[in-house]
Amino acid sequence: MSPYRTVLPPDPAAAAEQLAETVTGGGTPLVISGGTLAVPALQRGELTPTVLVDLHRAGLDTVVLHDGYVEIGATVTYQRILDSPALAERVPLLHRVAGGITGGIQIRNQATVAGALCAARPQSDAPATAVALGARVVVRSVRGTRIVPVEEFLTGAGRTDLAADELVEAVRIPVGPAPRRCGYAKLKFAESSWPVVTAAALATAAPGATVVLGGVAVTPLRLPPTPPDRIGDVVADRLARLPPEQHWSDLRAGWAYRRSVAPTLAARALAAVAEEHP
Amino acid sequence: MTTSRSIRLTVDGITTDTGVDDDETLVDVLRDRLGSTAVRAGCRNGDCGTCTAVVDGTHLKTCLVPAARADGTTVGTLAGDGSGRWVAPLRRAFMQEYAFQCGFCLPGMILSAAALLDRDPHPDDAAIRDALSGNLCRCTGYVNAVRAVRAVRSVGAPVSGHD
Numbered sequence: 001m002s003p004y005r006t007v008l009p010p011d012p013a014a015a016a017e018q019l020a021e022t023v024t025g026g027g028t029p030l031v032i033s034g035g036t037l038a039v040p041a042l043q044r045g046e047l048t049p050t051v052l053v054d055l056h057r058a059g060l061d062t063v064v065l066h067d068g069y070v071e072i073g074a075t076v077t078y079q080r081i082l083d084s085p086a087l088a089e090r091v092p093l094l095h096r097v098a099g100g101i102t103g104g105i106q107i108r109n110q111a112t113v114a115g116a117l118c119a120a121r122p123q124s125d126a127p128a129t130a131v132a133l134g135a136r137v138v139v140r141s142v143r144g145t146r147i148v149p150v151e152e153f154l155t156g157a158g159r160t161d162l163a164a165d166e167l168v169e170a171v172r173i174p175v176g177p178a179p180r181r182c183g184y185a186k187l188k189f190a191e192s193s194w195p196v197v198t199a200a201a202l203a204t205a206a207p208g209a210t211v212v213l214g215g216v217a218v219t220p221l222r223l224p225p226t227p228p229d230r231i232g233d234v235v236a237d238r239l240a241r242l243p244p245e246q247h248w249s250d251l252r253a254g255w256a257y258r259r260s261v262a263p264t265l266a267a268r269a270l271a272a273v274a275e276e277h278p
Numbered sequence: 279m280t281t282s283r284s285i286r287l288t289v290d291g292i293t294t295d296t297g298v299d300d301d302e303t304l305v306d307v308l309r310d311r312l313g314s315t316a317v318r319a320g321c322r323n324g325d326c327g328t329c330t331a332v333v334d335g336t337h338l339k340t341c342l343v344p345a346a347r348a349d350g351t352t353v354g355t356l357a358g359d360g361s362g363r364w365v366a367p368l369r370r371a372f373m374q375e376y377a378f379q380c381g382f383c384l385p386g387m388i389l390s391a392a393a394l395l396d397r398d399p400h401p402d403d404a405a406i407r408d409a410l411s412g413n414l415c416r417c418t419g420y421v422n423a424v425r426a427v428r429a430v431r432s433v434g435a436p437v438s439g440h441d
Contacts, residue, residue: 001280001282034342035347039324040324042301054344054346054347102411106330109337109338110336192325192411
């Protein structure tokens, strides 16, 4: 017998109502979009909800270009991102990251950006990329909808500021009149491995680019706009000042190794920006 | 023993209603309830790829698909003819190039290669390696698998076959 009951709401409002009902009744809901991280964890008993709210049929699988931002629904897969001409043209960084997601075609067909942000794994591609892009997270509950900057949404390793009765409906990414030049670098030890350290770079008006590091701290680490010749010192200085409780390490690599490779990854991402011609 | 719900699946052309528990995943429904062993249970973590099947036209790792979500879907496995026109030539090429040893990884290897060829009938080697990257083979080291896909790429789309 299943320890939880699965619900497939027809729309986000019904999903929010289900969450409210479950929480009010003293139950523990779990929301999934693609489910590539949550389903194995459920199978192993690491997650123990009483109600599984599967957004698969909630009508959140669209990419819509609005004035000033693009809204990516919670169940939009990485493959949908790759297949979207609008995203390829307007948000090339996200397009590039989507093409390099670990796990092959099958994972790209199921995994989502919204799900990756909710999982909030420090070593995953999506969090640092979303921070670099200035993404905002659309959070819904029966109490209303709030728009949360992703840097506030991600509160720690595997932690977000979602309340038990809230779900992520979409991720909004600001788009300007012209796409910004970008670069992405990541270190991993095998094609099938999670990333160890990632660096997402976006060109700024000032010389250089903004770099956001993933897999170094428990949440993405944003560096100030930096010209390429100073990036090594800027990364080293920033990491030297990082409080120990924010150091990230996992079975792939310890903190000292991540710290030692981070300047190189940041420099590669910046170099990729410089090589792009607008 | 009661189950959580009844779902309807069409697997390799055969439609069946079956009871499932909500904590089951599609790989277990296919194997244990429907006897379809052309999906295999390996890592159960989305890493190894040998549970791959084509669900409503999309190549997925079925260990990651909750059973309830799969209700009403059409599933093609490596054993069936419903998995696209590339599967038969890929099967032959994998044999000709000796692109397997124990064969455990073949559902994922062949179906993800088919997914690539559906999208791009003339992929370069980097695209082939990328397409196969979601499948773990512990025998051959992947080189022969890349060679097999390359062989099918060179021949091009079969003129007849199942779609």
